[in-house]
Amino acid sequence: MIPPHCWVARLMTDVPFGVLLSRGLDSSLVDAVAGRYLAKSEAACQWGSQLHTFCVGLEGSPDLKAAREVADYLGTHHHEFHFTIQEGIDALEEVIYHIETYDVTTVRASTPMFLMSRTIKSLEVKMVLSGEVSDEIFGGYLYFHKAPNKEEFHQETCQKIKALHLYDYLRANKSTSAWVLRLEYRFLTKNSSRLLWTLIQNGKWCHTYPDMPNRMDGVWYA
Secondary structure, X not given: OOOXXXXXXXXXXXXXXEEEOOOXXXXXXHHHHXXXXXXXXXXXXXXXXOOEEEEEEOOOOHHHHHHHHHHHHHOOEEEEEEOOHHHHHHHXXXXXXXXXXXXXXXXXXXXXXXXXXXXXXXXXXXXXXXXXXXXXXXXXXXXXXXXXXXXXXXXXXXXXXXXXXXXXXXXXXXXXXXXXXXXXXXXXXXXXXXXHHHHHHOOEOOOEEOXXXXXXXXXXXX
């Protein structure tokens, strides 16, 4: 469990804020924990006790539907933003200018985040919490289930963290910074990452079965 003070500290703010919410477990967890402590924080006196959540996607996207279900369950004030393929294409030049890379995957992932950040800023929101970087720390990408042992699992997570400034951190940080929107990484605080890496180094890795190579049990090994 992530220490509560790692979350509560970011709720001590004097600016309007919210949470970036996708269909993923990571952002849903951030949303749930932040919402739980918001009512008891000083921020609730200024901005209200209902947490604002934000999601972006193409019309009909399954991510939008899933995010809406999470928001409804948690009772947040949910903001759903749509963009068209043409709007994404039109934004490419500006996106590349701000993220300063031509890496195809990074540009593709940065475009909707850039468009969402612009809209969030127009609502006068100054800061957002995010579940970014948890996949790198936890080894959440699908190929991690092929790790032969916990040592190599840990080595790969370390490599992913070291390369954050080239890919995911670059995307998230520069896409939001382009609109002067502050992004808080809940899983990347010193206390959070130290605790999580201690748990992972003690053995989280997915066991695979010879007869079912795509099956993984996803439990913690001590």
